[in-house]
Amino acid sequence: MEVLTLDKFPKRVLAKIDIQRAFILSRLIIAAERLQLFRTLHDKPMTAAEIGKSLKIHELYLLSFLNTMVALGLLRRKNNLYRNTPFAEKYFIAERSIYWTRQYSKECVGAYERLTVLEQALGSGKRHHQIKDLAQPDYLERMKRDPREAEDFTQMLFYLHQGDAEALAGYLDLSQHRNVLDVAGGSGVMSIALANAKKNPHLRACILDIAPVCRIAAANARRAKLSRRIRTLTGDIHRGLPAGYDVIMFCDIGPIAMGLLQEAYEKLPPHGLAVLVDRYVSDDGTSPLDRLAAHFVGSGFGLATRGQMVDALKSCGFRRIKSKKVYQDVWCITGVKN
Numbered sequence: 224m225e226v227l228t229l230d231k232f233p234k235r236v237l238a239k240i241d242i243q244r245a246f247i248l249s250r251l252i253i254a255a256e257r258l259q260l261f262r263t264l265h266d267k268p269m270t271a272a273e274i275g276k277s278l279k280i281h282e283l284y285l286l287s288f289l290n291t292m293v294a295l296g297l298l299r300r301k302n303n304l305y306r307n308t309p310f311a312e313k314y315f316i317a318e319r320s321i322y323w324t325r326q327y328s329k330e331c332v333g334a335y336e337r338l339t340v341l342e343q344a345l346g347s348g349k350r351h352h353q354i355k356d357l358a359q360p361d362y363l364e365r366m367k368r369d370p371r372e373a374e375d376f377t378q379m380l381f382y383l384h385q386g387d388a389e390a391l392a393g394y395l396d397l398s399q400h401r402n403v404l405d406v407a408g409g410s411g412v413m414s415i416a417l418a419n420a421k422k423n424p425h426l427r428a429c430i431l432d433i434a435p436v437c438r439i440a441a442a443n444a445r446r447a448k449l450s451r452r453i454r455t456l457t458g459d460i461h462r463g464l465p466a467g468y469d470v471i472m473f474c475d476i477g478p479i480a481m482g483l484l485q486e487a488y489e490k491l492p493p494h495g496l497a498v499l500v501d502r503y504v505s506d507d508g509t510s511p512l513d514r515l516a517a518h519f520v521g522s523g524f525g526l527a528t529r530g531q532m533v534d535a536l537k538s539c540g541f542r543r544i545k546s547k548k549v550y551q552d553v554w555c556i557t558g559v560k561n
């Protein structure tokens with residue numbers, strides 16, 4: 224998926240956006256996405272009144288909201304009909320799944336909320352929920368309670384991680400391995416790409432995750448016609464890893480606790496492989512920008528560097544450690560059990 228970044232906006236629009244206004248404008252775009260404005264107008268031009276009725280936008284704001292989208296180059300207005308520009312069609316429809324529209328835009332709103340107390344957070348070292356005296360947010364509990372939330376989050380990542388997964392499958396040599404444990408494997412996107420790779424016809428995988436996520440992963444494996452080679456296992460990764468796998472893989476789960484890596488080492492057979500994949504922070508701490516920014520809006524990912532993860536693997540006993548940037552900001556770090 225190609226992410227819509229500011230530089231992709233038409234120059235005449237970009238030139239008008241200063242840093243302060245960017246904050247407000249981006250919130251307006253998020254509102255348009257949350258209201259599913261672009262999906263509503265997909266292949267279907269509508270009058271302002273029709274849009275207002277369909278999306279429940281009050282008349283006080285309706286025209287100014289739609290015209291702001293016109294000014295941003297996201298809608299076009301002709302003969303009182305509004306339609307998506309090709310730009311909006313590309314980035315909000317063609318390049319995005321409905322899961323992204325629903326989940327990512329919701330996360331963005333959470334981020335705006337957190338940023339209201341940013342200076343207090345910077346000064347106190349506290350998190351938003353501590354400053355506002357709210358219950359600690361727990362996305363796992365929310366997914367367990369709400370199947371729709373589990374589906375939106377998991378499938379958003381399924382689409383978002385396609386590029387990472389293909390790059391990983393191209394990079395990893397698993398010709399000497401048979402069975403992958405995909406720890407906190409989510410949608411199964413990584414396992415599916417590995418099993419789908421022509422060079423791995425022998426490979427089997429198991430996705431370990433919480434129950435609602437496993438159900439979604441199993442459906443994805445079915446759709447990929449890989450049910451016989453990819454299975455799921457419901458469990459909590461902090462309550463022990465199963466044995467019987469010669470590859471243990473941790474993708475996009477942030478810094479991996481030493482205890483978990485140590486356990487992976489113990490559960491692997493001799494010559495077993497540990498695979499860590501993530502957007503680790505550079506050793507000088509200045510990239511990737513997204514990971515750094517996410518730290519201020521409640522990301523639980525922490526800021527482990529590539530070097531720290533390499534050292535962690537070494538100190539658990541892994542040898543022949545390799546690290547390689549396989550895709551955009553994504554690193555793959557591997558280590559072999561002696």
Ligand SMILES: C[S@@+](CC[C@H](N)C(=O)[O-])C[C@H]1O[C@@H](n2cnc3c(N)ncnc32)[C@H](O)[C@@H]1O
Nearest residue numbers: 380384407408409432433436458459460474475
């Ligand atoms: C950011 S997603 C990454 C999913 C997948 N590895 C990928 O690369 O797309 C993190 C996953 O970890 C799972 N997870 C987090 N904590 C867990 C736990 N204690 N036990 C099992 N799964 C957990 C979540 O349900 C979620 O699917």
